[in-house]
Amino acid sequence: MEIWRLPISASQRGKLISAGYTSLSSLSSLSPSELARELKVSETEAMDILKAASHSRGAETSNASCSILEGAQSAWDMLHDEESLMHITTSSADLDNILGGGIHCKEVTEIGGVPGIGKTQLGMQIAVNVQIPHDFGGLGGKAIYIDTEGSFMVGRAFQIAEACIEDMSEYNRFLRKDFQECKINMKPEDILENVFYFRICSYTEQIALINYLDKFISEHKDVKVVVVDSVTFHFRQDFDDMALRTRVLSGMALKLMNLTKKFSLAVVLLNQATIKHTEAPFN
Amino acid sequence: MERFRWRHGCEEIREKDGKKDKGEYWHWGFEFLTLCFCFGSGGQLATTPAVKARLLSAALFIAGGSDHVVLVAPYEVVEPYIRPSLWALESNFQAEDELKKRRRLFSSFSISSLVKYMAPLKNLETEYPIIDPSFRKFCASHGIFSVEDFLIHDLYMLAAFAEQDISSERLKEGITQVLSIIDDMHQPWWNGMELLEDAKRNKHVLPTGIQGIDLLLGGGIHIGQLTELVGPSSSGKTQVCLQTASNVASNHMVLYIDTSNSFSPERIAYFLGKIIDVASAQAKNQILQKVMSNILCHSVFDIFAMFDVLHQLESHLRYQDAGGCQMRLLIVDSISLLISPVLGSSSTQGRALMLSAGYLLKKLAHQHNLAVLVINHTVGGEGGCSKPALGDSWKSIPHSRLFLSCVRGSNDYNALILKHPSMDQPLQDDTSIGSRERNFIDLGIGID
Numbered sequence: 001m002e003i004w005r006l007p008i009s010a011s012q013r014g015k016l017i018s019a020g021y022t023s024l025s026s027l028s029s030l031s032p033s034e035l036a037r038e039l040k041v042s043e044t045e046a047m048d049i050l051k052a053a054s055h056s057r058g059a060e061t062s063n064a065s066c067s068i069l070e071g072a073q074s075a076w077d078m079l080h081d082e083e084s085l086m087h088i089t090t091s092s093a094d095l096d097n098i099l100g101g102g103i104h105c106k107e108v109t110e111i112g113g114v115p116g117i118g119k120t121q122l123g124m125q126i127a128v129n130v131q132i133p134h135d136f137g138g139l140g141g142k143a144i145y146i147d148t149e150g151s152f153m154v155g156r157a158f159q160i161a162e163a164c165i166e167d168m169s170e171y172n173r174f175l176r177k178d179f180q181e182c183k184i185n186m187k188p189e190d191i192l193e194n195v196f197y198f199r200i201c202s203y204t205e206q207i208a209l210i211n212y213l214d215k216f217i218s219e220h221k222d223v224k225v226v227v228v229d230s231v232t233f234h235f236r237q238d239f240d241d242m243a244l245r246t247r248v249l250s251g252m253a254l255k256l257m258n259l260t261k262k263f264s265l266a267v268v269l270l271n272q273a274t275i276k277h278t279e280a281p282f283n
Numbered sequence: 284m285e286r287f288r289w290r291h292g293c294e295e296i297r298e299k300d301g302k303k304d305k306g307e308y309w310h311w312g313f314e315f316l317t318l319c320f321c322f323g324s325g326g327q328l329a330t331t332p333a334v335k336a337r338l339l340s341a342a343l344f345i346a347g348g349s350d351h352v353v354l355v356a357p358y359e360v361v362e363p364y365i366r367p368s369l370w371a372l373e374s375n376f377q378a379e380d381e382l383k384k385r386r387r388l389f390s391s392f393s394i395s396s397l398v399k400y401m402a403p404l405k406n407l408e409t410e411y412p413i414i415d416p417s418f419r420k421f422c423a424s425h426g427i428f429s430v431e432d433f434l435i436h437d438l439y440m441l442a443a444f445a446e447q448d449i450s451s452e453r454l455k456e457g458i459t460q461v462l463s464i465i466d467d468m469h470q471p472w473w474n475g476m477e478l479l480e481d482a483k484r485n486k487h488v489l490p491t492g493i494q495g496i497d498l499l500l501g502g503g504i505h506i507g508q509l510t511e512l513v514g515p516s517s518s519g520k521t522q523v524c525l526q527t528a529s530n531v532a533s534n535h536m537v538l539y540i541d542t543s544n545s546f547s548p549e550r551i552a553y554f555l556g557k558i559i560d561v562a563s564a565q566a567k568n569q570i571l572q573k574v575m576s577n578i579l580c581h582s583v584f585d586i587f588a589m590f591d592v593l594h595q596l597e598s599h600l601r602y603q604d605a606g607g608c609q610m611r612l613l614i615v616d617s618i619s620l621l622i623s624p625v626l627g628s629s630s631t632q633g634r635a636l637m638l639s640a641g642y643l644l645k646k647l648a649h650q651h652n653l654a655v656l657v658i659n660h661t662v663g664g665e666g667g668c669s670k671p672a673l674g675d676s677w678k679s680i681p682h683s684r685l686f687l688s689c690v691r692g693s694n695d696y697n698a699l700i701l702k703h704p705s706m707d708q709p710l711q712d713d714t715s716i717g718s719r720e721r722n723f724i725d726l727g728i729g730i731d
Binding site for chain 1: 532538539542543544546548549551552571572575576577578579580581582584585587592620621623624625626627630632
C-alpha cells in the first residue's frame with residue numbers, strides 16, 4: 001500500500017482507500033473529474049491528489065543517471081559556503097565573539113533569558129543591524145519582526161536606527177577618509193520602513209503566520225532575518241494537551257529551519273526562561 | 284514449475300466457527316509440505332530473541348524431516364537468528380548436500396511485499412501481447428479481472444477449461460505468461476547457505492573511530508543492520524555520527540540526512556585533520572578535499588521529503604557501478620525530530636509512517652549493503668528518568684541500540700548497549716549500570 005506515503009490529508013486518504021485505490025499505479029490512468037466523482041470531492045482536491053501521486057511516482061522512477069542526489073551537497077562545498085557567509089552583528093563585541101562573528105545566516109539562533117534582561121532590545125537591534133549596507137560589512141537586507149507580546153516600541157526602534165546611522169558615519173569618517181563624498185544617504189525612516197512588523201494575538205495566528213512566511217519571503221527576496229519575539233508566549237497558557245503542544249512546537253521549529261535553509265536567512269527566536277523546582281536527586 | 288494455491292485462511296476459520304478471528308492465518312498449500320505461519324496483531328512471534336531463535340530452530344528441526352521447508356520471515360528475523368539455528372541443525376545432519384537440499388529460506392521484508400502490485404489484466408497488454416482481448420474475455424468469464432484474482436482462482440480448473448476451449452494453446456500460453464509475471468514479483472529465493480555466504484562476503488563491520496564504541500559494538504557498526512544512537516540532548520550523538528562519517532569517508536561514500544541543521548563541515552575537517560598524517564599542507568588539503576567530497580549532506584524537514592530522498596537513493600544504488608566508491612553508510616540525524624510532529628494524534632498515520640520508515644531503512648541496509656545509523660532523542664519517563672522517544676513500536680525496529688549520556692561536570696561520556704543481536708539482553712531496559720557499560724574518557728569530542 002503506497003497511498004499512505006502521499007502527503008495528503010487523512011480524510012482524503014480514507015476516501016481513496018474506501019473507494020478501492022490502494023496503490024499509486026491505480027491512480028495513474030484517472031482524470032481529475034473521474035476521481036472527483038468517485039470520491040465525491042471537488043475537482044481541485046482531486047487534482048491535488050493526482051499531482052501528489054504523480055510527483056511521488058516521478059521521484060521513484062526518475063533515472064539515476066545523475067551521480068549525486070538532488071539537493072545534496074558534499075561536505076567540501078558546504079565548508080567553503082560557510083566561510084563565505086556573512087554574519088549579522090549584534091553591536092556587542094563580546095556577544096559577537098561568542099557567536100563566532102555574529103548571528104549566522106542559514107541558522108536558527110535562540111536567545112533566552114529572564115524577563116527584563118534585554119532580549120527585545122537585542123531583537124530590535126538585530127532587525128536594524130541587518131540593514132547595514134554591504135560597504136560597511138553588513139548584509140543590506142530587510143527584516144521581519146514577529147511580535148507576540150506587544151513589546152515592540154517604535155520610538156525605541158527609531159532611537160536605535162538613529163544610533164546605527166551615527167555609528168556608520170563615524171566609521172566612515174575615521175576609516176575611509178579618502179571617500180569624503182560617500183555620505184550616508186540613509187535616514188532612520190528608511191530603516192524603519194524595511195522592517196516588516198507582524199502582531200500576533202494567539203497561537204493559531206502564530207502557526208498560520210509561520211506557514212505564510214514561505215510565500216511572503218518568496219515575494220520579498222531581500223529579507224535576511226526573521227525575529228520572533230517570544231516564540232512560546234502563546235503556548236504557555238491555556239494549552240491543555242501537552243503532547244499536542246510539543247508536536248506543534250516541533251513542527252514549527254522544523255518549518256523555521258526549512259526557511260533558513262531555503263532562503264539563506266537567519267532566524268532569531270527570543271524565549272522566556274522560567275525557574276522550575278525539582279527535587280535534587282539523592283546520590 | 285511449482286504451482287501452488289493459497290487461500291486466505293480467515294475465510295476457512297470463519298466457516299468453521301462462524302465468529303470473527305482476531306489473528307490471521309495464511310494457509311499455504313503445498314504438494315509436499317504445509318506450513319502454517321501465524322502471527323498475532325503486533326506482527327511478532329515472540330518478544331525476546333532467545334525465545335525467537337529457539338522457536339525457529341524447533342520449527343526447522345521438525346520440518347527438517349520433510350523435503351522442503353519454506354520460511355517466510357521479515358528480514359530482522361532471518362539475519363541475526365536464522366544463522367545460529369542453521370548451525371545448530373547442521374550438527375544433526377551428516378551429509379551436507381542433504382542439508383542444502385532441505386533448506387529453502389524465503390526472505391521477505393513484510394508479508395505484504397510478497398504481492399506488490401496486482402495490475403488489472405488490461406494494463407498488461409502493452410507489455411505482453413499474449414494477453415489479448417480474447418484471453419481477457421476467457422478470464423472474465425471465470426471472474427478474473429486482475430493478477431490478484433488470478434492468484435486466488437483455482438488454476439487447475441482454469442487450465443482444464445482452457446483445454447476445452449478452441450484456442451487452447453494460446454490460452455495456456457497466456458496463463459503461463461501471467462504466472463511468470465507473478466514469479467517476478469516476489470523476492471528471490473535464498474538458500475540458507477547463500478545467506479551465510481552473503482553475510483561473509485558483504486556484511487562487514489565499519490569502525491567508528493571511537494575506541495570505546497568500537498569495543499562495545501564488537502568492531503563498529505554492522506553493514507546490513509540499523510543501529511540507533513539514543514540519548515538526552517548534548518550527549519554527543521551528533522558528534523559520534525560526524526566522527527563515524529569522517530572515519531568511513533576515506534574509503535566509502537557517506538550520505539548524511541540532516542533534519543536539525545546539525546551537520547558541521549568544520550567538525551568533519553577537524554576530525555579528518557587528526558586522522559590524515561601528511562607533512563605538507565597542500566597535500567593535506569588535497570586529501571581533505573577528496574575525502575570530504577565523499578560525504579553528501581541532504582537537509583530534510585518533513586517525513587515525506589525523507590521518503591522521497593530514500594527512494595531516490597534506492598534507485599541510485601540500484602544503478603551504481605560495481606567499481607569505484609560505493610556508498611556504505613547512511614546517517615539519519617535525527618529521525619525522532621521528523622516523526623514526533625505526526626506521532627501521537629488520534630490517527631494512526633504517524634505510527635504507520637514511523638514503522639514504514641524503519642522498514643525502508645532496514646531494506647536499504649540489507650539489499651544494498653549499507654550500514655544505517657539513526658539518532659533518537661529521549662523523553663521523560665516514569666520516576667523522572669529519561670527513556671528513548673518514539674515509544675514501544677520503534678523499540679523493536681533497530682537491530683542495535685546504544686544509549687549515550689554525559690557525566691555531569693566532566694568531559695566523560697557513557698555508552699550503554701540497550702539491544703544488540705550478538706549479545707545477551709539486559710533483564711530490564713532501564714539504564715542500570717552493568718558489565719556492558721564502559722566509561723570512556725576523551726572521546727575526542729570536547730572543545731580543544
